[in-house]
Amino acid sequence: MPELNVSFVTPSKKVFEGKVEYISAPGALGEFGVLPGHESFMTILDVGLLDIQPKGEDKFKILIVGGYFEVDNDNVFVIADEVVTKEDVDLEKAQKNIEKFKNELSSLSFDDANYERVRRLLKKYEGMLELAS
C-alpha cells in the first residue's frame, strides 16, 4: 500500500518523521487533506490543528501556528513556526487569553496592521482548547 513520507519540523526541533497514511492541515484557504499519490503542491499554513495518521499507529493531533507545507512525489515536508502538543496546553491560561484577544480583535478594524497578528493569537488559543478536548 502506498504511503507518505512525512518530515515535520520546526526550525529548532524535529517534531515527527515517518510513514503516514493520511495527513490533514490548516491551509491558508481552508483545511485540506493529503493521501498518497497527491499532486505536487505547496501552500502556506494558517493557525490550526494538524492531523496525522501514522502507519500502524494511533492518529494524533498537534496545534501548529503558521507554517509551510509541501508535497512532492509522496514526500511531505512541513515547517511550522511553532507547535503545541496536547501536553503543553494550559487550559486556564488559554481561556483567559481567548477572552482577552476576542475583545482586542473586536476593537480592531480589518485593515489594522495588528489585526492579522491578533487573529492568529486568538486562533492559537482556540486551537489549544480544541486540542485538549
Next chain:
Amino acid sequence: MALSMRDIKRKIGSIQKTQQITKAMKMVAAAKLRKAQEATLTFRPFKNKLEQMIASLVSSTSHQDNDLLRFRDVKSVDLIVITSDRGLCGAFNHNVLKETERLINTKFSEKKVNLILIGRFSNNYFKFRGVKPKEFYEDVLKDNVEFINASKIMDKVIADFLNGDSDEVYVVFNRFVNVLVQKVTVKKLLPIMIGDKVPSEHNLAEKFTFEPDKETVLKELLPKFVKMELYDAMLESLAGEHAARMTAMDAATTNAGEMIKNLTLEFNKARQATITRELVEITTSIEAMKQ
C-alpha cells in the same frame, strides 16, 4: 627578599583551585558546544531547502511589488549586533564590537545607524560609550537558541524596514569556523538578496501547484527566511561563544599549570636556602665553640 615558604605555598594552593575551576568551565563549554553544533546541523538542511524554494520562486514570479526584496536609497541602517551574555571567552565579544565600531565609522559614517543589541556584553559596551541602542535583548542566547526568540526580534526589525525607518539591515556576529577560529561576519539581511542561488537545472517552482498562488506563498516565506537567517546567525554565535570559552579556559588551565610549576621551583629553592642557612649557622657555631 624572596617570598617566604608559607606565602609561596599559599599562592600555589590558590592557583590550583583556580585551575580546577577553569578546567571545569572548559568541560562545560565543550558539552554546550556539542549541543549547539547539533542544533546547527539539524537546522541547516531546512534552511537550504527554503532558500532553494525561495530562489526559484523569486525567479519565476514578478516580485517587484515585494518590499522585502526591493532596494532603496540608504539613509538609515539597522545593525543587529550579536554578542554573548557572559564573559570569559577571550576576544570573542571584543572582535564583534570592534567590527561594529569600524562599520559605524567607515561604511556607514554618512548614515544614521540604529543598533539592535543581542547579549549583555554589547549593551554594556555601548552604554559606557553613551550610545543608546534602539533595541536590546538579553538572555536569548543561553544553553540553546529558541527560534521563537529570533522570530520576535525579527518581527520588529521587519516592521521597521517596511515602515521606512530603516533602509538596510545588517547583522554582525561571530561565525563558527572551527573550535579555534571564529570569524567576525557581517551579513546583509534586508533587503533580501537571493539571485545567485537559483538551481539552474531543475526549477522547483515549475513542478508545483501553489495555493493560493506563487506571490502569496513567496510573501509568506520571505519573512520566515529572514528570521531563519537571524536564527542561523544566533546559532553560529552561540557555538562560537562556547568554542571561544573552551579555548580561553584551556589556555587558562595551561597557564595555571605553568605558574604552579614556577612557584614549586621557587618553593624548593626557598626551602633549600633555609636548609643551607641552618647548616651554615650550625657549622659556624661549632667552629666558634672549638676556639
